[in-house]
Amino acid sequence: MAKSVLRSRWVKANCVKTHYTESGDDGPILVALHGGGAGSSGVSGMGPLLRELGENFRVLAPDSIGGYGETDASVPTPRGLLSRVDHTRDFVDSLYLDKFTIIGNSQGAFAAAQYAIDYPERIEKIVCIGSLTIAQAMGVEQAPTAPLKALMAYDGTPGAMRRMLEGIVADHSKITDEVIARRQASATRPGAVESMASFVKITSGLPKHPVHGMRMDMRQSFPRLTKAIPTIFIWGQDDAFALPETGRKVEALLPDVKFHWIPGASHQVQTDKPDVVAKVIREFVLGS
Numbered sequence: 001m002a003k004s005v006l007r008s009r010w011v012k013a014n015c016v017k018t019h020y021t022e023s024g025d026d027g028p029i030l031v032a033l034h035g036g037g038a039g040s041s042g043v044s045g046m047g048p049l050l051r052e053l054g055e056n057f058r059v060l061a062p063d064s065i066g067g068y069g070e071t072d073a074s075v076p077t078p079r080g081l082l083s084r085v086d087h088t089r090d091f092v093d094s095l096y097l098d099k100f101t102i103i104g105n106s107q108g109a110f111a112a113a114q115y116a117i118d119y120p121e122r123i124e125k126i127v128c129i130g131s132l133t134i135a136q137a138m139g140v141e142q143a144p145t146a147p148l149k150a151l152m153a154y155d156g157t158p159g160a161m162r163r164m165l166e167g168i169v170a171d172h173s174k175i176t177d178e179v180i181a182r183r184q185a186s187a188t189r190p191g192a193v194e195s196m197a198s199f200v201k202i203t204s205g206l207p208k209h210p211v212h213g214m215r216m217d218m219r220q221s222f223p224r225l226t227k228a229i230p231t232i233f234i235w236g237q238d239d240a241f242a243l244p245e246t247g248r249k250v251e252a253l254l255p256d257v258k259f260h261w262i263p264g265a266s267h268q269v270q271t272d273k274p275d276v277v278a279k280v281i282r283e284f285v286l287g288s
Contacts, residue, residue: 005054
């Protein structure tokens with residue numbers, strides 16, 4: 001199957017200048033939310049998957065607020081990760097999307113799930129990919145891993161970026177100089193460092209917030225949601241960031257969700273095995 005061309009696009013999402021990457025033209029709409037980490041973006045986190053899925057779908061991968069990608073880094077995120085959910089709402093509204101399947105990896109999987117909890121009438125199906133954030137929201141704790149420490153230790157240098165990516169991508173041949181340069185340009189552009197630092201600090205305090213903490217707890221809301229909206233979870237069998245044993249604990253808490261375990265894939269399953277992940281998504285959404 002021919003790989004789709006990726007298109008760089010811009011839109012004003014509730015006054016936020018938002019960059020997104022698009023593939024495909026016709027077919028069901030997929031909105032794909034990238035994970036966290038310095039320099040992450042729609043194309044960096046979801047690009048290989050967009051190339052695979054554009055033949056059958058129209059796929060949209062926005063760069064989040066919080067210092068990610070090329071989206072305006074000056075925009076405040078007063079509710080941290082929950083502000084990503086608000087931005088997702090504003091993004092899909094700006095493009096006049098009615099109903100769609102939502103996809104998210106890692107931190108983006110939490111944003112996708114929380115958006116679906118808030119606006120279930122807009123969501124056709126849900127695809128989550130390897131997410132420690134969802135695990136924590138489901139009450140599953142995990143000791144800090146070496147890749148998580150590498151992510152937190154990013155110091156703005158290309159070497160630190162490479163170490164971070166080597167912790168979340170199993171196939172290190174995918175971590176090219178071009179990938180490093182693109183993520184570096186995003187992570188070190190004016191305002192991005194400060195924006196991400198604020199985003200991370202606020203997000204870390206959300207679980208203990210007297211009000212916002214309720215939305216960070218998915219132990220009841222997510223299982224109930226997945227009884228109403230078809231949902232799958234994709235997890236790398238070699239995930240060194242969100243460990244497979246963590247994923248198995250999450251699997252036990254979501255009896256209505258089918259888990260797909262992908263050999264040879266780490267945390268960014270869609271980067272390691274984009275063809276395999278695309279096949280799973282294609283069959284799930286199209287029903288064949």
